[in-house]
Amino acid sequence: xxxxxxxxxxxxxxxxxxxxxxxxxxxxxxxxxxxxxxxxxxxxxxxxxxxxxxxxxxxxxxxxxxxxxxxxxxxxxxxxxxxxxxxxxxxxxxxxxxxxxxxxxxxxxxxxxxxxxxxxxxxxxxxxxxxxxxxxxxxxxxxxxxxxxxxxxxxxxxxxxxxxxxxxxxxxxxxxxxxxxxxxxxxxxxxxxxxxxxxxxxxxxxxxxxxxxxxxxxxxxxxxxxxxxxxxxxxxxxxxxxxxxxxxxxxxxxxxxxxxxxxxxxxxxxxxxxxxxxxxxxxxxxxxxxxxxxxxxxxxxxxxxxxxxxxxxxxxxxxxxxxxxxxxxxxxxxxxxxxxxxxxxxxxxxxxxxxxxxxxxxxxxxxxxxxxxxxxxxxxxxxxxxxxxxxxxxxxxxxxxxxxxxxxxxxxxxxxxxxxxxxxxx
Amino acid sequence: xxxxxxxxxxxxxxxxxxxxxxxxxxxxxxxxxxxxxxxxxxxxxxxxxxxxxxxxxxxxxxxxxxxxxxxxxxxxxxxxxxxxxxxxxxxxxxxxxxxxxxxxxxxxxxxxxxxxxxxxxxxxxxxxxxxxxxxxxxxxxxxxxxxxxxxxxxxxxxxxxxxxxxxxxxxxxxxxxxxxxxxxxxxxxxxxxxxxxxxxxxxxxxxxxxxxxxxxxxxxxxxxxxxxxxxxxxxxxxxxxxxxxxxxxxxxxxxxxxxxxxxxxxxxxxxxxxxxxxxxxxxxx
Numbered sequence: 001x002x003x004x005x006x007x008x009x010x011x012x013x014x015x016x017x018x019x020x021x022x023x024x025x026x027x028x029x030x031x032x033x034x035x036x037x038x039x040x041x042x043x044x045x046x047x048x049x050x051x052x053x054x055x056x057x058x059x060x061x062x063x064x065x066x067x068x069x070x071x072x073x074x075x076x077x078x079x080x081x082x083x084x085x086x087x088x089x090x091x092x093x094x095x096x097x098x099x100x101x102x103x104x105x106x107x108x109x110x111x112x113x114x115x116x117x118x119x120x121x122x123x124x125x126x127x128x129x130x131x132x133x134x135x136x137x138x139x140x141x142x143x144x145x146x147x148x149x150x151x152x153x154x155x156x157x158x159x160x161x162x163x164x165x166x167x168x169x170x171x172x173x174x175x176x177x178x179x180x181x182x183x184x185x186x187x188x189x190x191x192x193x194x195x196x197x198x199x200x201x202x203x204x205x206x207x208x209x210x211x212x213x214x215x216x217x218x219x220x221x222x223x224x225x226x227x228x229x230x231x232x233x234x235x236x237x238x239x240x241x242x243x244x245x246x247x248x249x250x251x252x253x254x255x256x257x258x259x260x261x262x263x264x265x266x267x268x269x270x271x272x273x274x275x276x277x278x279x280x281x282x283x284x285x286x287x288x289x290x291x292x293x294x295x296x297x298x299x300x301x302x303x304x305x306x307x308x309x310x311x312x313x314x315x316x317x318x319x320x321x322x323x324x325x326x327x328x329x330x331x332x333x334x335x336x337x338x339x340x341x342x343x344x345x346x347x348x349x350x351x352x353x354x355x356x357x358x359x360x361x362x363x364x365x366x367x368x369x370x371x372x373x374x375x376x377x378x379x380x381x382x383x384x385x386x387x388x389x390x391x392x393x394x395x396x397x398x399x400x401x402x403x404x405x406x407x408x409x410x411x412x413x414x415x416x417x418x419x420x421x422x423x424x425x426x
Numbered sequence: 427x428x429x430x431x432x433x434x435x436x437x438x439x440x441x442x443x444x445x446x447x448x449x450x451x452x453x454x455x456x457x458x459x460x461x462x463x464x465x466x467x468x469x470x471x472x473x474x475x476x477x478x479x480x481x482x483x484x485x486x487x488x489x490x491x492x493x494x495x496x497x498x499x500x501x502x503x504x505x506x507x508x509x510x511x512x513x514x515x516x517x518x519x520x521x522x523x524x525x526x527x528x529x530x531x532x533x534x535x536x537x538x539x540x541x542x543x544x545x546x547x548x549x550x551x552x553x554x555x556x557x558x559x560x561x562x563x564x565x566x567x568x569x570x571x572x573x574x575x576x577x578x579x580x581x582x583x584x585x586x587x588x589x590x591x592x593x594x595x596x597x598x599x600x601x602x603x604x605x606x607x608x609x610x611x612x613x614x615x616x617x618x619x620x621x622x623x624x625x626x627x628x629x630x631x632x633x634x635x636x637x638x639x640x641x642x643x644x645x646x647x648x649x650x651x652x653x654x655x656x657x658x659x660x661x662x663x664x665x666x667x668x669x670x671x672x673x674x675x676x677x678x679x680x681x682x683x684x685x686x687x688x689x690x691x692x693x694x695x696x697x698x699x700x701x702x703x704x705x706x707x708x709x710x711x
Contacts, residue, residue, distance in 0.1 A: 003623050004621075004623035004624055004626075004627050005619065005621055005623065005624055007619075008615050008619050008621065008624045009624070009627065011611075011615050012608070012611045012612045012614070012615040012628075013608070013611070014611075015610075015611035015614065015615070016604075016607045016608035016610065016611035016612070017607075019582065019607035019610060019611065020603065020604055020607045023582075023586055023603055023607070026531070027586075027590060027594065029531065030531060030532070030535075030590070030593070031532075034532065034593060035593035035594075036593075037593065039595070040592040040593065040595035040596070043591070043592055043593035043595055044591050044592055046532075046536075047532055047533075047535060047536030047591065048536060048591060050536070051523060051536050051537070051538070052464070054527075055467065055523075056467075088655075090653075090655070090656045090657070090660055092463065092660075092664045093463075093660070093664030093665055094664075095653075095655075
């Protein structure tokens with residue numbers, strides 16, 4: 001056995017130990033958010049995902065890196081791992097959910113999801129186009145519990161008329177905010193918050209709501225933009241802090257309201273909600289608007305927001321005028337519907353929807369212009385109350401009456417229906 | 427020629443050449459797996475695979491025939507320089523994947539493994555060394571140990587950074603780091619103070635390192651097989667890198683070749699100069 005130099009061994013052991021200590025020290029300098037994870041997969045996801053995706057889908061990496069989620073140490077796998085009821089998918093060493101739903105967000109944002117689940121953005125939104133298609137019995141039961149009659153309904157006749165391609169490419173783009181998911185949840189939160197930026201600011205941006213709340217049948221964004229609220233926001237938007245924390249939001253952050261300020265935000269201590277119906281008094285979107293079951297409470301809650309900027313008398317006066325518009329619009333719509341109902345009763349129209357020009361006129365009358373007049377009144381859009389609302393109601397009513405008269409003449413039953421606007425009564 | 431005589435004819439120099447050839451060939455397989463995880467996103471990722479296909483074939487004639495060995499010097503030098511170029515370019519490209527954008531520890535951990543391509547540099551240098559130094563001279567074996575030291579430093583870096591990607595979630599992930607640290611320090615001392623006793627001790631350390639490599643291989647395979655729902659191909663490509671731990675055994679073999687050469691030279695010197703004249707080979711200051 002050859003003799004071994006103590007000095008050599010000492011140097012080797014000392015040097016090896018120094019290397020190990022250095023490695024431990026360097027490792028200890030890593031941020032705990034990278035290492036203090038419940039599984040090795042979650043640790044690897046803190047950097048491994050970005051390694052490929054910075055090259056393959058670079059924008060999502062940059063969006064995420066700028067998000068509040070990233071600031072808080074959320075990593076890709078926190079959202080992308082499958083939760084109960086989701087189909088798993090193997091992806092480069094990670095098990096991911098094949099598609100993400102609101103249920104993934106609900107892992108951390110349970111309250112927000114529950115509010116959303118009870119809102120008309122959930123089940124009723126999808127059912128408005130697709131009826132009960134895609135809903136599980138549990139989802140129907142849940143939706144009906146909060147919105148009786150709004151889930152168990154047939155598919156919308158306009159969608160049926162236009163066909164599947166138009167429904168998928170058109171209607172679904174907005175109405176899938178409440179699409180039933182296989183995991184039992186509804187929709188996705190990304191419709192408003194976007195995927196990887198998961199942004200509060202984006203959800204507070206009026207154009208986000210305007211992706212869907214726009215156009216002739218629900219002109220909310222156009223109405224907002226012409227309202228004083230919208231003008232102030234546009235002119236002074238650099239003074240707005242759309243990134244403010246939802247539970248600490250004040251009028252310093254939002255000196256004038258955007259859609260979310262009135263309908264959802266916890267402005268200066270008010271309760272934040274992800275159910276935009278909570279502060280509403282009427283079913284404005286209905287042909288003939290009725291008071292919501294919780295309408296009184298909704299009106300009071302909305303007025304609390306108004307009172308952050310406006311005097312009590314101003315608010316009451318505004319509501320008074322808006323309600324008068326609503327009631328008069330209801331009358332106009334009911335009268336128009338009565339004309340068509342009378343034609344059906346007399347056998348001059350069958351029960352099949354949208355197979356006669358007059359049915360399109362009747363539909364446009366309430367669906368476009370009735371709604372527009374009411375929304376204009378409640379959102380400070382005078383032009384929409386008048387030119388895009390009541391004027392069109394009058395014009396279409398005239399057209400409807402002329403068509404009805406023609407049908408009666410053709411059917412040999414002239415003169416039994418109302419001939420002038422306002423004559424008809426159910 | 428008996429088997430004993432045949433084995434006796436095997437020299438450290440011959441084994442080192444076979445080592446270089448075998449490693450260049452095997453790196454192709456390793457890279458085929460490693461770059462598959464990236465779907466060979468860049469055409470340049472095929473370059474080392476192609477190089478590893480061609481280079482061993484160019485080195486093979488010189489290995490099997492002494493006559494051809496004398497005639498293929500230029501080929502070997504070309505292979506060596508090509509190997510070094512592939513390694514350096516690979517390291518730069520790997521660092522390009524993340525680390526050059528932001529020089530942070532995080533990006534160093536999660537960039538493509540920048541140490542890995544340096545295997546080509548080490549092998550290129552070994553091929554060059556075999557052509558530039560006389561195998562029986564005083565320097566060749568020391569340089570082989572030096573290259574093994576470089577490899578050991580590489581192992582240390584790879585095991586540290588690879589396992590850092592898991593945040594050293596399992597404490598066993600520190601075992602290769604500790605082993606590589608002592609492997610490195612012992613090889614460094616063995617190179618600077620090549621006394622016979624310490625060389626034997628370092629060989630023992632290399633044995634431990636090789637055992638850790640084989641154990642790591644087994645652990646990596648088992649870790650991958652745990653995911654029964656994942657196709658085998660995906661387990662091998664995206665799971666724990668199964669060949670990576672075998673680098674420990676590989677570098678131990680190279681170190682053993684170098685130390686074998688050192689001992690052999692010392693024995694020859696002892697034989698020709700007489701007992702006690704090993705001052706050069708075994709002097710301990």
